[in-house]
Amino acid sequence: MTHISVINDVAATLARLGVPAERFNNGSLVARSPISGDIVGRLRENSAQEASEQIERAHRAFLAWRSVPAPKRGELVRLFGEELRAAREDLGRLVTLEAGKILSEGQGEVQEMIDICDYAVGLSRQLFGLTIASERADHRLMENWHPLGVVGVISAFNFPVAVWAWNSTLALVCGNSVVWKPSEKTPLTALAVQTLFERAAAKFGGVPEGLSTLIIGGREVGEVLVDHPRVPLVSATGSTHMGRTVAPKLAARFARAILELGGNNGAIVSPTADMNLALRGIAFGAMGTAGQRCTTLRRLFVHSAVYDDCVARLKKVYQSVAIGDPRREDVLIGPLVDKQSYQAMQQSLQQAAAIGGKVVGGDRVAPELGDDAYYVRPALVEVTSQDDVVRRETFAPILYVMKYDNLQEVVRLHNEVPQGLSSCIFTNDLREAEYFLSALGSDCGIANVNIGPSGAEIGGAFGGEKETGGGREAGSDCWKGYMRRATNTINYGTRLPLAQGVKFDI
Numbered sequence: 001m002t003h004i005s006v007i008n009d010v011a012a013t014l015a016r017l018g019v020p021a022e023r024f025n026n027g028s029l030v031a032r033s034p035i036s037g038d039i040v041g042r043l044r045e046n047s048a049q050e051a052s053e054q055i056e057r058a059h060r061a062f063l064a065w066r067s068v069p070a071p072k073r074g075e076l077v078r079l080f081g082e083e084l085r086a087a088r089e090d091l092g093r094l095v096t097l098e099a100g101k102i103l104s105e106g107q108g109e110v111q112e113m114i115d116i117c118d119y120a121v122g123l124s125r126q127l128f129g130l131t132i133a134s135e136r137a138d139h140r141l142m143e144n145w146h147p148l149g150v151v152g153v154i155s156a157f158n159f160p161v162a163v164w165a166w167n168s169t170l171a172l173v174c175g176n177s178v179v180w181k182p183s184e185k186t187p188l189t190a191l192a193v194q195t196l197f198e199r200a201a202a203k204f205g206g207v208p209e210g211l212s213t214l215i216i217g218g219r220e221v222g223e224v225l226v227d228h229p230r231v232p233l234v235s236a237t238g239s240t241h242m243g244r245t246v247a248p249k250l251a252a253r254f255a256r257a258i259l260e261l262g263g264n265n266g267a268i269v270s271p272t273a274d275m276n277l278a279l280r281g282i283a284f285g286a287m288g289t290a291g292q293r294c295t296t297l298r299r300l301f302v303h304s305a306v307y308d309d310c311v312a313r314l315k316k317v318y319q320s321v322a323i324g325d326p327r328r329e330d331v332l333i334g335p336l337v338d339k340q341s342y343q344a345m346q347q348s349l350q351q352a353a354a355i356g357g358k359v360v361g362g363d364r365v366a367p368e369l370g371d372d373a374y375y376v377r378p379a380l381v382e383v384t385s386q387d388d389v390v391r392r393e394t395f396a397p398i399l400y401v402m403k404y405d406n407l408q409e410v411v412r413l414h415n416e417v418p419q420g421l422s423s424c425i426f427t428n429d430l431r432e433a434e435y436f437l438s439a440l441g442s443d444c445g446i447a448n449v450n451i452g453p454s455g456a457e458i459g460g461a462f463g464g465e466k467e468t469g470g471g472r473e474a475g476s477d478c479w480k481g482y483m484r485r486a487t488n489t490i491n492y493g494t495r496l497p498l499a500q501g502v503k504f505d506i
């Protein structure tokens with residue numbers, strides 16, 4: 001594949017998706033493909049003023065949308081899901097071209113969007129509250145869930161479209177409007193999604209103007225979204241550093257935050273583990289998406305009884321895995337997103353070597369694919385303690401491997417990092433599995449048995465504790481995060497008894 005082919009591939013894919021060329025061939029925001037490092041788009045950036053106007057428009061859209069019955073709102077999301085089904089291959093390809101994921105992962109991301117659309121459509125008929133027994137005669141106590149307002153979504157490059165869909169589809173059926181600020185590294189996929197959404201909105205007819213819009217730009221417009229008084233909720237995915245900037249600003253104006261920040265996900269391999277299964281789970285978890293998922297496996301604890309066998313087999317996999325242009329069917333590992341990411345990886349590997357870590361891999365490969373394209377062999381690093389570098393999230397394929405002897409002790413070590421997103425244990429011992437899932441076990445938002453830490457389905461709540469930010473998105477009861485709860489007490493009697501037996505007779 002030559003460099004030109006990436007540029008042509010992007011242009012042809014965007015054309016098939018119906019994105020007008022003038023939206024990506026002129027402007028100050030430069031989009032690059034990590035596959036070759038080539039510039040594949042130039043987009044006009046929104047000013048802070050425009051962002052603010054868009055939020056006001058989204059607020060007006062919300063005022064109209066909130067009175068559309070929820071199942072009818074679900075119909076819009078159903079139509080959007082239809083657009084996604086029709087565009088699955090092209091949008092998946094664009095994810096590959098812009099984020100560097102292999103084709104099946106690019107397609108998988110679009111599948112995740114379709115899944116959450118289906119979920120949201122069903123949910124649009126299930127936005128129910130409780131009726132609660134009142135302590136007073138002739139009284140009814142109940143709760144009602146109402147739309148919130150404009151929902152701000154800030155998304156990251158590594159899941160450039162699915163994470164927006166988790167948020168926006170739920171937000172829309174719940175009666176909100178949405179303003180999306182995608183990563184500066186992946187504006188083209190956002191443009192394509194916006195085009196598909198607008199197509200669905202046109203088919204629906206009568207969608208209020210500005211119901212779901214896109215802000216293109218960097219930090220400045222992101223800040224407008226975070227600071228704007230018309231935005232009662234911001235859902236932000238990205239680094240813990242970003243979360244530390246965003247969270248206090250939202251707290252200062254009492255806005256809600258759904259934060260999906262760093263992960264430093266661990267796996268435990270017990271002596272009873274099915275080793276073939278564990279190796280597959282570890283390989284996908286640690287190397288998949290070139291180590292650039294927030295759920296990527298970064299720390300592996302292997303019991304001393306199986307350590308040598310497990311590590312020897314893992315090294316073989318690491319040495320033989322196919323790395324290269326992610327559009328190639330045989331390739332499993334695509335590029336890192338950019339040079340900074342490559343440098344951060346090298347820096348962490350040097351630091352790990354300096355503390356005595358035994359590093360295998362991590363070197364740059366396939367330089368012929370582009371001077372500004374960064375392909376690396378995933379790195380396996382054997383360490384004897386959980387030093388700073390191990391406790392930190394490096395957003396690249398580095399797997400730190402440690403030996404353990406005692407389950408309680410390894411669970412303590414596993415939990416001894418600042419992040420708390422995802423985790424897993426490979427074991428065939430029921431007691432070990434249940435211990436890991438119990439209150440004494442993993443402290444993460446996601447804890448799995450005999451499955452790696454990444455690749456979650458949309459049906460469950462996705463998110464984690466500690467520096468991961470505490471947010472939950474997608475399935476389970478996460479929809480409640482996008483609505484406000486009103487508690488209603490209705491007196492259908494002729495007297496006015498006060499709660500707690502208080503007397504106040506006038």
Ligand code: UN1
Pocket residue numbers: 112158159163237292293294295453454455456457
């Ligand atoms: C992310 O990396 O930002 O569990 C989200 C997974 C995906 C989502 C990851 N379904 O790997």
